[in-house]
Amino acid sequence: EAGVTQSPTHLIKTRGQQATLRCSPISGHTSVYWYQQALGLGLQFLLWYDEGEERNRGNFPPRFSGRQFPNYSSELNVNALELEDSALYLCASSSLDRAYGYTFGSGTRLTVV
Amino acid sequence: DQQVKQNSPSLSVQEGRISILNCDYTNSMFDYFLWYKKYPAEGPTFLISISSIKDKNEDGRFTVFLNKSAKHLSLHIVPSQPGDSAVYFCAASHGSSNTGKLIFGQGTTLQVKP
Numbered sequence: 001e002a003g004v005t006q007s008p009t010h011l012i013k014t015r016g017q018q019a020t021l022r023c024s025p026i027s028g029h030t031s032v033y034w035y036q037q038a039l040g041l042g043l044q045f046l047l048w049y050d051e052g053e054e055r056n057r058g059n060f061p062p063r064f065s066g067r068q069f070p071n072y073s074s075e076l077n078v079n080a081l082e083l084e085d086s087a088l089y090l091c092a093s094s095s096l097d098r099a100y101g102y103t104f105g106s107g108t109r110l111t112v113v
Numbered sequence: 114d115q116q117v118k119q120n121s122p123s124l125s126v127q128e129g130r131i132s133i134l135n136c137d138y139t140n141s142m143f144d145y146f147l148w149y150k151k152y153p154a155e156g157p158t159f160l161i162s163i164s165s166i167k168d169k170n171e172d173g174r175f176t177v178f179l180n181k182s183a184k185h186l187s188l189h190i191v192p193s194q195p196g197d198s199a200v201y202f203c204a205a206s207h208g209s210s211n212t213g214k215l216i217f218g219q220g221t222t223l224q225v226k227p
Contacts, residue, residue, distance in 0.1 A: 042220055048213035056212045090156055104156030
């Protein structure tokens, strides 16, 4: 079974630019979650998508947004990048009946310079 | 507001001995708790979980204990192996609210010395 895949693995952007991160969930999983792990910090909840709808978002500004496609893959977009957006962005997926049995991808390391 | 706290940033134990990782939470509405392990350059992997209706759950070398009155959980690894060296995160959820959200602690880096 293929795991959760994220692309790209590394991304370097300039302050003010936009970043797009992609995630493909495990086959059969309808929920996708995005987390941010800044250096030295724990995982901070960003967004939850299920069945194409945004179900919940964490305490992040609106320039963090995303979407889920009909095939359940997902994009995270970060607009007007700031230096403090530099972090590891992790995507996880689950089936609704195991809502807390997240399977994580390896993450995208975003560096804003 | 850090609702889930892992107060020990790091822990070092000898191979074969017990590793005890601790986690405290503040929200009494949390009813499901999980531990994840993370190696560098990889995503966290699920290790073990416990529902609030239990006080202990065991899976091989890993046991999680939950003390609801103290709002405290711990992960015991016995015996510890060098391959267990990783960052361990505890996480909590409020299942009935169906937010889909896990609240993670800051992580504890475990080093198991051969």
